[in-house]
Amino acid sequence: MSNVVRRAQGAERFAREEIMVFKKSNRRADVLIVGAGPSGLIAAKHLTAEGFSVVCLEQGERVDAGEFWSDRPEFELMIQKRWHPNPNVRDLESDYPIDTRESDVPILMYNAVGGTSIIYGAHWQRFMPSDFRVRSLDGVADDWPISYEDLEPFYDEMEAEVGVSGLGGDTAFPNLKNPPLPAMPINKMGQKAIEGMDKLGWHWWPAPNAIATTKYGNLNPCVLRGTCRNGCPEGAKASFDLTHLPVALQNGLKLVSGARVSQILVNDEGLAEGAIYTDRSGRERRQLAEVVIVCCNAVGTSRLLQNSVSKYFPDGLANSSGLVGRNLMLHPYSTVVGQFDEDLESWMGPAGQTVQSMQFYETDESRGFVRGAKWHVLPGGGPLGAPPKPGAPFDEQWGQAFHANRDAAFGKSFEWGVMAEDLPEESNRVVLDNKQTDSDGIPAAKILYNYSENTKRLSEFHLARAKEAMEAAGATSTIVRPLLTDRSQHNSGASLMATGHLMGTCRMGNDPKRSVVNQYGQAHDVPNLYVFDGSVFVTSSGFNPTGTIAAIALRSVKNLIAERRNNKVAT
């Protein structure tokens, strides 16, 4: 057979398959999930296990472990661009532009199957009981409609599903049991940090991570490369493409990657009935469903709902409260780096975290602010460190200074990171960008976000205490890195630590006038539309959010399954 004939037959077969796919895509699924990050894949796994037909649309693609650079010599060069946590720096087609020129904080996000868990640090945290009651306790923000006790069994279940390593009994929490895997090693730098905390009599505990310390399901044991935030080539970090996707696919999930959703469709009854998306060949497609779950993170979800304007919902879908996009919380981040005379092997993982402290987590009014922060010990990174600083004095950066700087820091430094609780404010928000679109012509997102006075005072206090902790540990020098202030540097790649955990923008609550969804993620305005991601957070806590996003998603999807016969659906 000639190549020409073979190609022609191939093209015909391809066309037939495309038509079949197109027809199938018009079939109504029981559930459509938009976004294949942690919350979307948790929902997909549990819904398919119960026999629901589920389609999941994800704008990114699947990531193969071979795409990561973390086990190659050019790793540090590549994390400053291709594997940078800030989508504006990466500038991949699967990313969409996010205008942060009016935001104090840049955005941390990865668009792929697995979502941001592909590049998260895997700090697997629970919130404190007080985090759900800040209005009652501190007179600020709002209480959640659920309590820690409501969420506790789902925290437990998710730790088992994900494969969390850690040590039970942390005195900062009530009745914390051992997670399924033993804790990560504390290493020399963690021991050094503990020395300081013990001298001061301050709380510390081996930190929990969603990183396998022994073989666990699809996860391999960690080899401590310390490159978690740029992709784990070992398959040791619990990204959700490893922990949840395989079972969901086995159960019959239809995953469509490279599918960029432009709008949620609504029918004449005001119910969600599917979505319009563009595939990677540029074709506009339509996926119908009885129920729609949006899991695109606090930026992507509010962007999609605001883009979903119709005659029934002229201000955006599920937005009768006017709160879609508002109350964005980004976890302002600051650190103290300590440099030591001795070799602490601080290039070693996990990164990930080795030790945490909640010494200053709860409110003490004498400090002049409310709420607090979680601290965590992070490694010092590789020899290249951050990119060169353009315009820094030549003799501080080059020549003999190049070696002196690295001799002082490489392997001999680590940081106490301060994860500040970020209280919600309606003025901090995601809006549609009227100037930029993504590569498919969909209006992009713009962030309007300012630090509050409470955040500034909180950060200042905590940095002073973290410096004390470093000095008590024997640091010969410290570098205090306060809250970012230079917005022009957000997209320069100058910092490898894009912060910007994404929370709020569609918060949960009992009052439809003061919230977007109920405690199970069900939109007040559209009974068959759900939001399961970090958008539903009422407050941010001072903890990395994925553990709580996962617990809430699990609680929400179990409720959806249990109430399947009682809820209205699009038919």
Next chain:
Amino acid sequence: MSSSKNEELTAERRETFRKISEVLIPATSTMPSAAEVGAQSTVGHLLDLRPDLKKAFFRGLDACASEDAEAAARRVNDDDPQALAAIGLIASAVLFRPQSHGIDRISGPDSAHL
């Protein structure tokens, strides 16, 4: 000149990069210079990995071509800091390629299994 010509790694540009990298990252008693570990031969590979740096990198090299390397590097650091930062980043990456000089410890904890 076309943009591809602008980003061509000519022999002259390789030599300029060698000289500048020697200034930016000289040898010490314990570490080699970037030039000693193959700045000239590795630069093409690294630029292919980071094409976003090419424009500033070549602009900086061209600005340094006809002058004493140290004086040129200092001047470009003042006049075109992005360009010198791009040259410096590639030179740093050359140095920290472990196969360049056999310093295994900087390749990461391959042997540090739990």
